Amino acid sequence: MSTTGKEKLIRYFDGIAKKRDIWKKRNRFYNNAIQEYFAFIIPEDSNVVELGCGTGDLLNAVKPAVGVGIDYSRNMIEIAKKKYPHLSFVHDDVASIDILQKFDYIIMSDLLSSLWDIQKVFNNIRKLTTSKTRIIISSNNYLWEYILKLGEILGLKAKQPLQNWLSVNDIENLLKIEGYEIVKVEKKILLPKYIPILNFVFNKVLANLPIFSSLSLVNYIIARPIVKEIQDCKVSIVIPARNEKGNIENAIKRVPAFGSDQEFIFIEGNSSDNTYEEMLRVQKSYKDKDIKVFKQTGKGKGNAVREAFDKAAGDILMILDADLTTPPEDMPKFYNALIKNNGEFINGCRLVYPMEKEAMRFLNYLGNKFFGWFFSYLLGQKLKDTLCGTKVLFKSDYDLIVKNRKYFGEFDPFGDFDLLFGAAKLNLKITEVIVRYRDREYGSTQISRITHGILLFRMSFFAARKIKFRI
Missing domain, CATH: 3.90.550.10 (Spore Coat Polysaccharide Biosynthesis Protein SpsA; Chain A)
Incomplete structure (x- = not known):
């Protein structure tokens, strides 16, 4: 990625950092749903690193024994440190991080859309994994691209810089190239705003049924590194x-x-x-x-x-x-x-x-x-x-x-x-x-x-x- 392009992204996220929590409150139903699902997937007291951690809410929600958040927005990291002093936050670029620690879970929530070179990131984070590590990715369904753009125009969500829109197959291909395989895929959230009764019908029932689930807003992808270690036991x-x-x-x-x-x-x-x-x-x-x-x-x-x-x-x-x-x-x-x-x-x-x-x-x-x-x-x-x-x-x-x-x-x-x-x-x-x-x-x-x-x-x-x- 060119320096100019990277600087534009950093300036964008630094500029939105102070308003980040305000936007999250406006869309708290969506953000709470994301946090609840990650907390369901990740057992408490795990060793967890979140790439693109923002202000740290999701990392805190999974209640890690060891929690490390990484983001290339300095302003986001400073806010996260103040909100959650019991967790560790590092100002760094996920494409070039140099951490020797191994983790049980690697969180990449709404991150792929903002990366210039996704494959490079998948390659670089291999050093953070063991054969038991799980990479948990959440990304928006590309079918929602124009609906979300309309939401930005109407002021219902924060405006985003130019984004990547990837299908599950695109993500699977990138993972496979770098030596990972998908364990499973879940599709959730048909209605990202809370409306009584309709929330239950759309998000608890329809979003979990075949055909309807393919229209859901969020794809959760759980992947693991492919490690061929043969040792008699x-x-x-x-x-x-x-x-x-x-x-x-x-x-x-x-x-x-x-x-x-x-x-x-x-x-x-x-x-x-x-x-x-x-x-x-x-x-x-x-x-x-x-x-x-x-x-x-x-x-x-x-x-x-x-x-x-x-x-x-x-x-x-x-x-x-x-x-x-x-x-x-x-x-x-x-x-x-x-x-x-x-x-x-x-x-x-x-x-x-x-x-x-x-x-x-x-x-x-x-x-x-x-x-x-x-x-x-x-x-x-x-x-x-x-x-x-x-x-x-x-x-x-x-x-x-x-x-x-x-x-x-x-x-x-x-x-x-x-x-x-x-x-x-x-x-x-x-x-x-x-x-x-x-x-x-x-x-x-x-x-x-x-x-x-x-x-x-x-x-x-x-x-x-x-x-x-x-x-």
Whole structure:
């Protein structure tokens, strides 16, 4: 960018600095909505840097443990320092900042429209990231360009210098060139002014529905750096079991060797076929394996998985259902997808390959298809099979899910949705590994189509309220 062009932008933002908060008050509904959504995305006590921080309101709203704001307007920075002395503010150009600190979250709110070289900025901020960093971008939908210009003419919003108007695809392309990938995109706000009743209809309901959402004013883009760091890790393979005596030994025999070390955790849930005794026998018979055996203290698979995860010593946590309908031989696929950073939450998918005749009943198959579509819509990431029991993630990410579990509460007896919702709330990249679903060789299914189906629908609408609509 030419010096003259940069100076014009700096003069503009320095000149508007004292009036910035006045304009924000005039449009407080819009600005509050932006702050609320960022606070929803970013867990409290995270390490956060905001690029183009202005007077610091958004950075303060996310309640960071460490908060750093950067802006090339000296006047904006001086105001921010006075308003929020507990945060750090730096007068610098985001295209050339030289900070060695790493952050959990990088905020870029309404910034891309004012940058001369967006790609250069994406390249420069790489030094601020780790493999776990999330970049949160908010930008205005280009369909609103002339509506917003009219707002400036009518004095409803501050006049802006010449702006960049980018589509989501434009932003995705720039991110991809610099080694980032989009985790998910959310579209919000159809009505940027508060009007009772209409606000609920347009912003809480319509803005979250397909087709209508594409007309929303704000695009929220959550991205992550692509880092290919391959390092072997210790694995904890959790095998929850109830009335699965005939499958216990095969679970050990059929899991291939992978990872730097393996730990098997059997957790038994009130069986009537001596499953617990079989677990103890297998533990004694395979002394070359690190096998631990526990009885769950509560009820349901979800409780069993949580209790086993709390006892796990591995860097990676894996769930292998004791019915072995997901072949144990496929577990290395999940491990490799995780350590190669192809995803951060690896979910099994049984709905691609043809199934053995009795592997999944027809109504179960239809239910899986529906929930796959519905949760893709809710979570903003593509999913085919939400109900596959095999799920894999790093223990450090699971610990964060536990830390933030209070948002959803203890609502899931199955355990699948507790993990899926928690991963989505943390903006983890969800990736599916395709497996061949087999008919069980021992025992019978413990799923009740009617009772469990009703429960799944209830949890689905609970998720819609807490994640998508936030009513």
